[in-house]
Amino acid sequence: MKPEKNDVGAGAAYLKPTVVQGIRAFLDENGIASKPWDGAREILDRLFACIGSRIGEPGFRERLETLLGEIVEGGGFLPTPEAEILRQAEVSAMIGDIERALRPEGAASGHGLLERLQAPALCCMLLIAMTAGCDAEKDSRQVPPPSAKAAASPFDVNGKSVLDYVQRTNLPDWMKAKLSERLRGMASPERKEIIDLFRTKTPEEIVAHLERMAEAVYRKDGIPALSSDAPVYKGISFPARRA
Amino acid sequence: MNERRPATVIWEITNACDLRCLHCESAAGLREPDELSTGEALELCDALADLGCERTNLSGGEPLLRADWPLLAKRLAGRGVTVHLVTNGTHLSPDAVRQARDAGVVGIAVSLDGLRETHDRIRLPAAAGAGSPFERAVAAIRTSVGAPMKTGVITHINRWNLPELDALYALLAGIGPDVWQVQLAMPAGRLRKIAEAYLIRPDQLEEVYACLLRCLEDGRVPLRVTDNIGYYTELEPAVRGRWDEGASFWRGCQAGCSVLGIESNGNVKGCPSMSREFVAGNVRKETLSAIWADEARFAYNTRWDGSKLTGFCAGCAYRRLCRAGCTSLAFSVTGAIYENPYCLHRVRILREGGKR
Numbered sequence: 001m002k003p004e005k006n007d008v009g010a011g012a013a014y015l016k017p018t019v020v021q022g023i024r025a026f027l028d029e030n031g032i033a034s035k036p037w038d039g040a041r042e043i044l045d046r047l048f049a050c051i052g053s054r055i056g057e058p059g060f061r062e063r064l065e066t067l068l069g070e071i072v073e074g075g076g077f078l079p080t081p082e083a084e085i086l087r088q089a090e091v092s093a094m095i096g097d098i099e100r101a102l103r104p105e106g107a108a109s110g111h112g113l114l115e116r117l118q119a120p121a122l123c124c125m126l127l128i129a130m131t132a133g134c135d136a137e138k139d140s141r142q143v144p145p146p147s148a149k150a151a152a153s154p155f156d157v158n159g160k161s162v163l164d165y166v167q168r169t170n171l172p173d174w175m176k177a178k179l180s181e182r183l184r185g186m187a188s189p190e191r192k193e194i195i196d197l198f199r200t201k202t203p204e205e206i207v208a209h210l211e212r213m214a215e216a217v218y219r220k221d222g223i224p225a226l227s228s229d230a231p232v233y234k235g236i237s238f239p240a241r242r243a
Numbered sequence: 244m245n246e247r248r249p250a251t252v253i254w255e256i257t258n259a260c261d262l263r264c265l266h267c268e269s270a271a272g273l274r275e276p277d278e279l280s281t282g283e284a285l286e287l288c289d290a291l292a293d294l295g296c297e298r299t300n301l302s303g304g305e306p307l308l309r310a311d312w313p314l315l316a317k318r319l320a321g322r323g324v325t326v327h328l329v330t331n332g333t334h335l336s337p338d339a340v341r342q343a344r345d346a347g348v349v350g351i352a353v354s355l356d357g358l359r360e361t362h363d364r365i366r367l368p369a370a371a372g373a374g375s376p377f378e379r380a381v382a383a384i385r386t387s388v389g390a391p392m393k394t395g396v397i398t399h400i401n402r403w404n405l406p407e408l409d410a411l412y413a414l415l416a417g418i419g420p421d422v423w424q425v426q427l428a429m430p431a432g433r434l435r436k437i438a439e440a441y442l443i444r445p446d447q448l449e450e451v452y453a454c455l456l457r458c459l460e461d462g463r464v465p466l467r468v469t470d471n472i473g474y475y476t477e478l479e480p481a482v483r484g485r486w487d488e489g490a491s492f493w494r495g496c497q498a499g500c501s502v503l504g505i506e507s508n509g510n511v512k513g514c515p516s517m518s519r520e521f522v523a524g525n526v527r528k529e530t531l532s533a534i535w536a537d538e539a540r541f542a543y544n545t546r547w548d549g550s551k552l553t554g555f556c557a558g559c560a561y562r563r564l565c566r567a568g569c570t571s572l573a574f575s576v577t578g579a580i581y582e583n584p585y586c587l588h589r590v591r592i593l594r595e596g597g598k599r
Contacts, residue, residue: 015435020578036520037543039551040579079430079442082584083576085553231469232502233426233516233571234268235253235300236327236352236395239465 016077018084019091023047026067030054040085044094051101061102068098247545248295249503249535253329253515255302256284257309258507262331262376263367266356266399266441268432268516269506271304272369278507281311283527285318287505290531292322296503300327300352302515304507307334313346320347327352329397331366332383333376340390350393352424353383357404358411365403384418394420400451400472401428401441408454416463425455426469427585431518431575445584446594452478452587470496471516471569475561475588495566499523499541513541516571543570543580554582555589 017025020040027034027043032050034043054060072095078084086094231237259274260267279287291299299319306312307330316326328343332353343351355377356365362377387394396415398404404411408425415423428434428442443451451472458466459481468482474493483492498504498513498521505511509526510519511534523541524534538545547566552559556567565586567573573583583589 015430015437018576018578022578024578034520035542036517036574037546037548037551037580039548039581040553041551043579077440079576080444080584082445085577085579085582231424231426231467232251232253232300232497232514233429233469233471233569234255234302234329234504235251235469235515236329236350236397236422236424237251237467238327238350238393238395238422239467 014077015079016074018078019071019074019086019094022067022070026063030060030063048097048101051098055101064098064102068095068102071095071098246295247500247538249291250295250297250501251497252291252296252299252503252505253302254287254291254299254505255304255507255515256306256312256315257304259308260303260305260331261308261333261369261373262305263369264331264356264433265365265367265437266401266428266432266434268429268434269304270432274304274308275507278309279509279526281314283509284311284315287509287526287531288315288318288324289322290526291319292324294532294535296324298325298327300329301348302329305331305334307339313342316343316346316348320349325349327393327395330354330383331376332380333373335383335386337386337390340386340392344390344392348392350395350421351387352395352397353380353387354397354399355380355384355411355415356399356401358407358414361404361407365399365401381414381418384415384420388419393422395422395424396420397424397426399428400425400443402443402447403441405443405447405450405454408451409457412454412458412461412464416461420464422467423458423464424467424469425451425472427471427572429471429516429572429575431516431571445586445590448472448585448587448590452476452482455482471572471585474565474568474586476591478587493565493568495547495564496544496568496570498570499538499544503535511535513544514571518571518575520574551579552581553579555586555593556582559589561588 020043023043024034027046027050030050032046034046038046051064055064071091074091084091255269257274257278258269258271260271263272301312301316303309306328312328316328319326326346326348327350328348329352332355335351335353340351354366356362357377359375359377362380363375366376366380368374368376384394384396398408398411400408412423430442434441455466455468456478458464466482470493473479473483479492496514498517500513502514503511504513504515504517505526506515506522510522511524511526511531512521513523514521521543523537526534534540544566549562549566552562552567556562556565559565567581568583568586570580572585573580576584
């Protein structure tokens with residue numbers, strides 16, 4: 001099976017970078033180093049910080065326009081469509097923010113993207129609040145603010161803790177606290193079932209089993225301990241014996 | 244057992260290569276002007292042994308194009324490090340195999356990326372008239388198999404060779420290597436610049452696995468998958484290796500934890516397939532020991548932050564173990580290390596939800 005012409009797109013000569021890859025390259029060209037372990041959110045934050053501080057520099061605006069053009073053009077020959085880890089709504093919001101920054105009067109006073117991303121989280125919060133009936137509890141205004149421990153809840157939306165989003169809203173403190181409490185109550189319990197076969201168990205059961213096994217190979221500080229001679233890309237590993 | 248050390252090291256001892264493979268992540272070809280000298284390389288051999296390295300793969304480029312490769316192999320083997328050679332096969336003559344054996348090399352792996360037409364289409368000779376790289380690679384495999392030496396064959400799976408993997412396996416079964424190791428081609432290096440679609444789509448992983456299982460059932464050639472194929476399906480134990488070998492399920496990327504990559508100029512990375520952003524230091528500027536000891540330089544694994552996972556991976560039941568699969572593949576595909584479309588578990592779940 002040879003690749004078909006429509007696999008590539010007419011005239012395509014390169015694999016197009018994802019939006020995150022494009023922004024990384026832009027930051028790099030502008031002397032702003034990103035760590036390889038920076039996530040998409042950090043890359044976006046860094047982009048808008050860069051825009052805010054350097055929009056007035058000679059040549060920066062032109063480079064930013066080029067980046068914008070590449071992002072808007074988009075849709076090229078990505079390695080795989082699933083490689084684009086920013087949702088379309090996020091990309092659209094970012095494009096709007098960059099366009100505003102490029103307007104003569106558009107000072108990039110902190111990017112609006114985060115605020116935009118709060119919208120789905122806020123909707124979620126309000127829905128939860130409604131279903132939980134917290135507004136019916138008269139004394140709920142006395143609920144103390146969420147603790148630091150609560151802020152570490154695993155509820156994530158777009159890579160941010162939902163509880164962070166709660167704290168960033170303009171809701172009254174009592175409502176923030178109530179929402180946080182409800183969210184904490186929704187956390188999934190640790191699963192401890194013993195499993196032995198991938199084929200017959202649920203993913204949750206399997207992962208619990210694997211994690212127990214992994215205790216033998218992981219350090220307590222989370223660093224993986226030595227594995228066996230597992231094959232590594234660009235290397236070779238030989239089985240201990242023939243099957 | 245719990246000590247962090249570079250048990251497995253992939254060392255690209257030269258960037259020189261007589262092939263110009265379309266998928267080469269290292270974009271190998273010419274020898275880099277700043278490659279380590281023999282003296283520096285021998286010092287590095289000692290440093291690796293001192294750090295507790297158990298096995299080193301001498302790779303490239305084409306490692307046999309570096310004249311002092313037997314010296315390096317001998318030094319490593321003499322210090323108790325298991326040495327393997329990873330070669331394109333074009334220079335693996337019977338003499339070279341004898342040299343390798345005499346130097347203490349215990350295993351040789353030859354790259355073979357398809358049947359003749361496909362392999363020769365991917366692995367282009369740098370010079371005209373060099374003959375068929377496929378013919379030379381197959382001859383090299385036969386030479387190594389005939390020697391008292393472990394022989395492996397490494398295949399990059401891509402959209403061109405996917406339909407012929409069964410035939411490739413049959414070819415290997417007739418030759419008899421000790422292992423067939425398969426890995427996915429990654430969009431890095433020269434591969435980012437090829438004009439034709441080359442990478443498989445994630446949903447084609449199912450097809451890959453079906454083929455691998457057929458090979459496993461046949462059993463004539465042991466099969467292994469590298470760290471960029473998986474993860475977490477009922478097929479995992481079958482393709483990841485035996486439990487008693489400790490590799491039967493994916494436990495997350497080991498780069499910078501038990502794996503280390505070294506480039507020909509002395510750059511150190513957690514894994515050789517990682518891009519330049521991951522360079523943690525250079526052995527000319529500081530000791531390998533100092534580079535390795537600074538865990539922060541390998542923070543993508545030593546200080547893994549699961550809260551940064553995005554998309555499907557953020558909600559996956561296996562996220563704490565898997566950590567988005569192969570770091571290099573995730574980064575080269577998406578631009579971040581926190582989401583990886585090349586996961587069979589993900590493919591299946593999304594397909595059940597009506598998504599590709």
